[in-house]
Amino acid sequence: MTDKSIVVALDYDNKADALTFIDKLDPNMCRLKIGKEMFTLFGPQLVKDIHNRDFDLFLDLKFHDIPNTVAKAVAAAAELGVWMTNVHASGGLAMMQAAKKALQPYGKDAPLLIAVTVLTSMSDEDLALLGINVPAFEHVLRLAKLTHQAGLDGVVCSAQEAKLLKSSFGKGFTLVTPGIRPAGSDAGDQHRVMTPPQAIAAGSDYLVIGRPITKAADPLAALTAIHQSLQA
Numbered sequence: 108m109t110d111k112s113i114v115v116a117l118d119y120d121n122k123a124d125a126l127t128f129i130d131k132l133d134p135n136m137c138r139l140k141i142g143k144e145m146f147t148l149f150g151p152q153l154v155k156d157i158h159n160r161d162f163d164l165f166l167d168l169k170f171h172d173i174p175n176t177v178a179k180a181v182a183a184a185a186e187l188g189v190w191m192t193n194v195h196a197s198g199g200l201a202m203m204q205a206a207k208k209a210l211q212p213y214g215k216d217a218p219l220l221i222a223v224t225v226l227t228s229m230s231d232e233d234l235a236l237l238g239i240n241v242p243a244f245e246h247v248l249r250l251a252k253l254t255h256q257a258g259l260d261g262v263v264c265s266a267q268e269a270k271l272l273k274s275s276f277g278k279g280f281t282l283v284t285p286g287i288r289p290a291g292s293d294a295g296d297q298h299r300v301m302t303p304p305q306a307i308a309a310g311s312d313y314l315v316i317g318r319p320i321t322k323a324a325d326p327l328a329a330l331t332a333i334h335q336s337l338q339a
């Protein structure tokens with residue numbers, strides 16, 4: 108069972124539970140992601156604990172601040188040796204360029220740097236409340252263009268926009284897609300969703316999947332079922 112296109116979002120509030128689950132996994136089965144909750148609770152030691160188990164780790168802290176601050180935060184992520192990290196594209200071109208530049212000293216050891224476009228929890232109506240009166244896919248395209256211009260490795264978007272972005276920016280522009288829901292599972296707070304096979308068919312490179320796995324009665328079985336759906 109090897110499919111490292113799956114990135115399991117480990118949104119646990121208990122480190123022991125998270126490590127117990129990780130210890131059932133093989134690093135060839137998936138990659139892992141920790142975000143604001145786990146990093147705030149458990150800090151860089153958790154990153155070390157996960158690296159000691161040989162998993163590729165996406166540090167999802169979605170930096171969004173002035174260019175100098177984001178550049179330093181991204182360099183700090185590189186110091187931790189993570190596989191991937193992210194910023195918000197809405198932080199702007201100068202912020203993303205500063206972040207990219209901060210990774211230059213790390214050469215081929217630099218983490219992949221991607222930018223969040225429009226959160227997958229947001230609908231066209233949510234955007235309208237922010238004064239953004241275009242469909243989500245148009246705003247995603249706009250932010251992805253800025254990210255591409257800044258020289259980042261790719262974007263976080265929903266799989267619903269993957270086809271459009273691959274045709275606009277090419278195969279090498281990495282698409283990381285949360286909002287993945289196996290058929291029949293609860294969407295929860297996610298709005299722009301797709302199933303794992305649909306997302307891969309649309310051109311997603313990495314599927315970020317959290318609750319459908321971690322909140323399942325048997326998380327390992329849920330992950331295995333997703334693997335099987337991708338092989339079918």
Ligand SMILES: O=C(O)c1cc(=O)[nH]c(=O)n1[C@@H]1O[C@H](COP(=O)(O)O)[C@@H](O)[C@H]1O
Binds near residue numbers: 118228287295
């Ligand atoms: O950057 C992210 O990973 C992210 C961006 C986005 O637009 N939407 C999104 O859901 N995420 C993250 O992806 C994960 C999705 O988790 P589930 O909804 O439980 O599958 C969460 O950890 C989110 O923080």
